[in-house]
Amino acid sequence: MAEQGFRTCSVTGLKVHLPAERLIKANAVTAIIFIAIGGAAALLAALTRWPAVHLLGPEWFYRVLTAHGFDMLIVWIIFFEIAALYLGSAVLLSVRIAAPLVGWVAYILMLGGAVLVNIMVLAGKSDVLFTSYPPLMAHPLFYLGVILFAVGALIGVALFFATLYKARKEKTYTHQSFPLVTFGLFAAACIAVTTLLHGAGIYIPTLLWSLGIIHDIDPSAYRLVWWGLGHSSQQINVTAMISVWYLIGALSVGMKPINEKLCRTAFVLYILFIDVASEHHLLVDPVFGNAHKIWNTGYVMHLAVLASMIHALAVPAGIEVALRKQGYTKGLFEWFKMAPWGNPAFSATVWSIFIFGFLAGITGVVFGNEQINMTAHNTWRITGHFHATVVGGTTIAFMGVTYYILPLIFRRQIWALSLARIQPWLYGIGITMLSASMMLAGAYGIPRRHWDIANFGGSPFAFAWDPTVYIWLGVFGIAALLAVAGGIIYVAVSAGTLLWGKKVE
Amino acid sequence: MSGKESFPAPGTFVLALIFLVVFIAVYFLNLKYLGSVWEVR
Numbered sequence: 001m002a003e004q005g006f007r008t009c010s011v012t013g014l015k016v017h018l019p020a021e022r023l024i025k026a027n028a029v030t031a032i033i034f035i036a037i038g039g040a041a042a043l044l045a046a047l048t049r050w051p052a053v054h055l056l057g058p059e060w061f062y063r064v065l066t067a068h069g070f071d072m073l074i075v076w077i078i079f080f081e082i083a084a085l086y087l088g089s090a091v092l093l094s095v096r097i098a099a100p101l102v103g104w105v106a107y108i109l110m111l112g113g114a115v116l117v118n119i120m121v122l123a124g125k126s127d128v129l130f131t132s133y134p135p136l137m138a139h140p141l142f143y144l145g146v147i148l149f150a151v152g153a154l155i156g157v158a159l160f161f162a163t164l165y166k167a168r169k170e171k172t173y174t175h176q177s178f179p180l181v182t183f184g185l186f187a188a189a190c191i192a193v194t195t196l197l198h199g200a201g202i203y204i205p206t207l208l209w210s211l212g213i214i215h216d217i218d219p220s221a222y223r224l225v226w227w228g229l230g231h232s233s234q235q236i237n238v239t240a241m242i243s244v245w246y247l248i249g250a251l252s253v254g255m256k257p258i259n260e261k262l263c264r265t266a267f268v269l270y271i272l273f274i275d276v277a278s279e280h281h282l283l284v285d286p287v288f289g290n291a292h293k294i295w296n297t298g299y300v301m302h303l304a305v306l307a308s309m310i311h312a313l314a315v316p317a318g319i320e321v322a323l324r325k326q327g328y329t330k331g332l333f334e335w336f337k338m339a340p341w342g343n344p345a346f347s348a349t350v351w352s353i354f355i356f357g358f359l360a361g362i363t364g365v366v367f368g369n370e371q372i373n374m375t376a377h378n379t380w381r382i383t384g385h386f387h388a389t390v391v392g393g394t395t396i397a398f399m400g401v402t403y404y405i406l407p408l409i410f411r412r413q414i415w416a417l418s419l420a421r422i423q424p425w426l427y428g429i430g431i432t433m434l435s436a437s438m439m440l441a442g443a444y445g446i447p448r449r450h451w452d453i454a455n456f457g458g459s460p461f462a463f464a465w466d467p468t469v470y471i472w473l474g475v476f477g478i479a480a481l482l483a484v485a486g487g488i489i490y491v492a493v494s495a496g497t498l499l500w501g502k503k504v505e
Numbered sequence: 506m507s508g509k510e511s512f513p514a515p516g517t518f519v520l521a522l523i524f525l526v527v528f529i530a531v532y533f534l535n536l537k538y539l540g541s542v543w544e545v546r
Binding site: 258312313316317320321324332333335336357358362363365366369371372374375443 | 513514515516517519520521524527528531532535536538539542543
C-alpha cells in the first residue's frame, strides 16, 4: 500500500509527495502563463524594432519592453525554477515537502507581486524598463510588486533548503550526498539567496524614494546593487539550466557524468564566483576604479567561466558515453547521429548546450573584456548576447524538461507530439538567428534600447547607418517571428496536454 | 588497457576543439574590430 500522502511514479519508481506535486503544478502552470504574456510583449517589441514594420509608438514600445523584460527574465524563469526546486528536493529525494502551506504563501506572494508589476507597467505608470535606473521613477506599487515577488521567491528557496534538511535527517536517499541534479539546484538556490537579498536591498530604498521618504538615490550605488539582482538572477538560471541538462541527459539516454566530483566542484565554483560576473555591467561606469573592474571581470569571473566549460563538456561527454554503451560506436559521431532526436526534451537540451556554449558563452567572455566592452556596451551586441544566454540557454532547457514534467508530474501524455518534436528546432533556429543578428547589428552601433533606430524619432541630428545594418535588422525580424512561433507551439502543447492529453497512470 | 579504451568520449573532444577554434576566432575578430575603431597613435 502506498504511504499516506504519496504516490509511486510508474515510470521512475520515485515516491511523489502529493502536496509537493500540487505546488510544482501551480508554479509550472503560472510560469507558462507568464511566458505567454512575456512572449506576446516580445512579439510587439520585435515588430517595433524591425524597421520594415515599426509597429508601436514610443510610449507603448517602452511599456511592452518593460513587461517583456520583467516577465521573461524574472517571472517565467523564477516560477519555473521554484517548481524545479520542489521537484529536485521532494520528488527526487522521495521526501515530504517540509511545509506545504509555506509553499503556498510563497506562491501567492510571487503571483501577487508579478500581477502588480504587470498592472503598473501596462497602466502606463512604470515605463522604466527592466533595469528601472534612477532618476527614472516608477509608481510605488511597481517597486512593491518586485519586493513581494522577491520575498515570495526567497520563501520558496527557504522551503527547498528545509526539505533538503528533512531528507537528510530522514535518510530518504541512498547516496552519500544529494544526487547531482539536486546538488546543482542547491547551488542555484544558494545563488538565489544572494540575488534576492540584493533585490530587496535595492528595491526597498527605491520604494521609499518613490514615496518621497528618501530624497535621493545615487544612480551608481543603485546600479552596483541592482546588478547583484539583475545579472545574478541570470546566474540562478544558468545553474538551474545545467541541473536540467543533467536531468534530461539521465532521463533520455541514461547519462551518468564521467567525473561526478568534477561536476560538483564546478557547481561550487558557481556559488563562489559567479556573482562577480554582475560587475561587467559596470565596466563603463566612471565611479569604479580600473583595478576593481579588472580584478572582478578579468580574473575572478573566469573561475565561473571555467565551471561553465566543465559542465558544457561533461554533459555531451556523458551523453556520448551512454550512447556508445548502447552500441553506437562507429567513428567519431555515430552516437550523435543516432541520438534520440525525436524526443523533444533531448533536442531542446542539445540546442540549449549549443546556443549557450557557442553564442552566449563565447560572447559573454569577449564582451566582459574591459576594452571590448567599451565598444559593445549599450549596443545591441549585449542584447544579442543575453538572448542567447537566457532564451537560447535557459528557456529552451526549461521547455525541454517540461516534456518530462507533463507526463511525470501532471500524468498526461504529450498532446500533439509531432508539434512538440519540431518546437525546439523552430525555437532554437529562431533564437540563434535572432541573437546573431542582434550582435551583428550591434557591431555597427545599433543602440540597445532606442525605439526608432532608423530615424531616432525625427532627431534634428541625422545619422546614416551602414546599409548592411538593415540586412541584419531584417534577419532579426524574421528570426523573431520564428522564435515566437516556437514559443506559441510550446504554450499550445503544454496547454493542450493539460486539457486533452491522455491520462498516464 | 589501450589508449583508445581509456578515452571514452572522442567525439566530444573534437567538438571541444571546434569550440576552442570558434572562441579564438571570435576573440580575435572583436579585438581586431576594437583596434580599427580605437586607434593607438
